[in-house]
Amino acid sequence: MAIDDDFVAQYSKRLILQYSDKPKAIGEIAARLESISNTYSFIDSFSDEFDLDQAYGHRLDIIGKIVGISRIVRNAIPKAYFGWDDGIVPDPKTFSEGALFDLFYDAGYTSTQLDDNQMRTFIRAKISKNIASAYLANDERVTLQQSIMFLFDSKAYVVDNYDMSLTIYLDAEYDLDNLILLNSQDLIPKPQGVTYKGYVVVFDENTFGFAENPNAETFGMGKFAELLPI
Template sequence: MNNVSDTLLSQYANSPTIVGLINSFNENIDPSVNLDDFYNFVWNVDTAQGFGLDIWGKIVNVSRKLELVTEDVYLGFTEANFTTPVYTDPRPFGSGIFYTGIQTGTYVFSLTDSAYRRLIMVKAMANITDCTAPNVNRLLRFLFEGRGRCYVEDMGEMQMRYVFEFPLTTIEYSIMVNTNVVPRPAGVTTYIQRPPSDE
């Protein structure tokens, strides 16, 4: 800092301890460099990294840690379906495995900075959206940019479906199911329609 002595209140200007501390700080810390680094690594969401993105995640309320959904297909019968059938529904003999009563896979995955940045931006959009179909579609296009067509479909009777015309990866599906990132109108039941995954 330039002219650090001019910033001291007159009542402290003759205190050797306070003056010594401030001069020592001034010699060892360059606020201009620290402010630039703070802006680039924390404040600017487009360039933030590591702990800076973790701070943004806390601000918009989305975690870097993602609980992955495993999609084991179990042996069962069509009577087990309570909702719109999906490809993970129970299968007949020779097509599914016996359910042991234990979920076979709950895995926690930590998102990379670039994936987490995109998730933060989508959550920020979700925090201010009015949940109309055009705005949710815009949010889906941003989240799944370059993956293919995806959109919401009003099914009537307080039901809505997220339609994906491409297979979702385990991470993408987990984002849809285990986070509060993609919004839905209050009181509306949502479903996900997608082709089978290649994973």
């Protein structure tokens, strides 16, 4: 890595007078400063290399290890089973697509590996869960509402049901596969002792509602919110 001439000149001025104009002395300083500069540049690059929005691959794995997140999410995805159209197996698959059910060892779920985008979401979820306060509104700490909006890219908000339960309302554009994974690993922030009663998908436009909501559509035109069975 090339060393800035001004950087070398500043240190050259610190030489005692008898060596101040000696090429070898100045060259020695430049050689030593190159090593120091390379080390500084390497350390300085950490802020970019390990920035959660920019990191990828192995760097994300390192960040995940620091906060306690692995790329392998075990027993998170419901298995698709082989079956016939007789109603016994829900959404049956063909022999080449579906798994065979094992009565004694089958837990009904399979593991998956997170891609980089999912890994970032999981890391954010773990951080959000660790730092969020138990209140929807709080002037001193990061609130639960802020954590939920941060985690779901401003596509969700949380409502207190006043019965030790919460409900999350999600924009229909949000990737529901991520929600299923986060929920399976208990990574969605919430106060201790409080549960999530449900997750509801809502639509920004053409949503059915009543007259007190000026943005709502009538029964024949509006879409109904959907309660997710997870």
